[in-house]
């Protein structure tokens with residue numbers, strides 16, 4: 001963990017709450033009240049050396065307004081710029097939506113465990129994203145595409161409520177043309193009449209998958225709480241082992257570093273032990289998703 005350091009006698013003390021400044025490089029609306037932000041550390045060498053894993057998050061703050069966790073949607077395989085997709089819900093996000101390019105924000109992190117990438121190597125990957133859950137999964141999606149030789153088949157399943165709520169539409173329809181990924185998109189309802197892909201809840205996409213070899217497949221999931229149970233049922237039906245299903249679980253967070261206790265789930269801190277857990281891990285939780 002990086003933070004400001006001061007000397008106390010011979011002891012060096014690091015302040016985990018000290019943020020670093022970053023600039024907004026580019027921003028644009030994804031859909032109504034959802035905005036994409038690219039930011040870059042003000043210190044260029046720090047920008048280039050900043051390391052993180054898909055599935056990790058940063059704490060982003062504006063002085064005098066607030067601080068909150070946001071998933072990194074960019075991939076570490078493209079260093080220098082950090083990307084986020086942010087939904088406007090309250091005080092901090094309202095203030096963020098008023099910022100312009102080159103304005104300053106403050107960040108600390110990266111935090112959380114991120115996806116376990118090593119056990120995924122040389123295996124088929126199924127990415128299942130629902131709604132806003134595609135924001136953190138976009139990171140692993142591009143990570144796998146950028147390191148394509150290290151993984152076998154890649155299946156990307158993404159569902160939104162309607163075409164108007166489908167995030168990253170342009171780029172996801174562009175990658176659909178690639179030969180090294182199978183993309184399956186769906187909306188619950190087509191409100192526009194222009195939708196050319198599947199209509200139905202995300203689980204209907206599983207019927208379209210080719211035969212999967214469960215012994216060589218890993219799945220990653222992120223979406224609204226209601227989605228997990230039904231998607232996991234489908235994955236278990238495909239006989240994917242419980243420890244090969246990785247999912248992100250969000251809890252309210254304040255400190256991000258295991259100090260405040262806001263994110264406790266059973267005896268675990270989701271900010272440091274999570275937010276990524278395997279389905280196998282969660283079977284031992286009293287309170288689930």
Ligand SMILES: Cc1cc2nc3c(=O)[nH]c(=O)nc-3n(C[C@H](O)[C@H](O)[C@H](O)COP(=O)(O)OP(=O)(O)OC[C@H]3O[C@@H](n4cnc5c(N)ncnc54)[C@H](O)[C@@H]3O)c2cc1C
Pocket residue numbers: 057066068069070071072084085086087088089090091092093094135136250251252253275
């Ligand atoms: C690990 C992690 C990753 C996250 N990644 C993203 C992301 O990529 N994009 C994104 O838009 N948001 C993300 N969030 C949620 C984001 O941190 C909150 O929406 C943020 O607190 C909003 O701050 P605010 O001051 O604008 O809203 P507030 O004024 O704090 O809250 C506004 C409303 O949202 C509710 N709320 C706040 N936080 C949460 C929460 N965590 N869960 C459910 N309801 C909440 C409040 O109860 C209130 O009704 C993430 C949260 C976690 C824990």
Ligand code: FES
Pocket residue numbers: 252253254255256257258259260261262263264269270271272
């Ligand atoms: S957010 Fe403070 S302990 Fe996890």
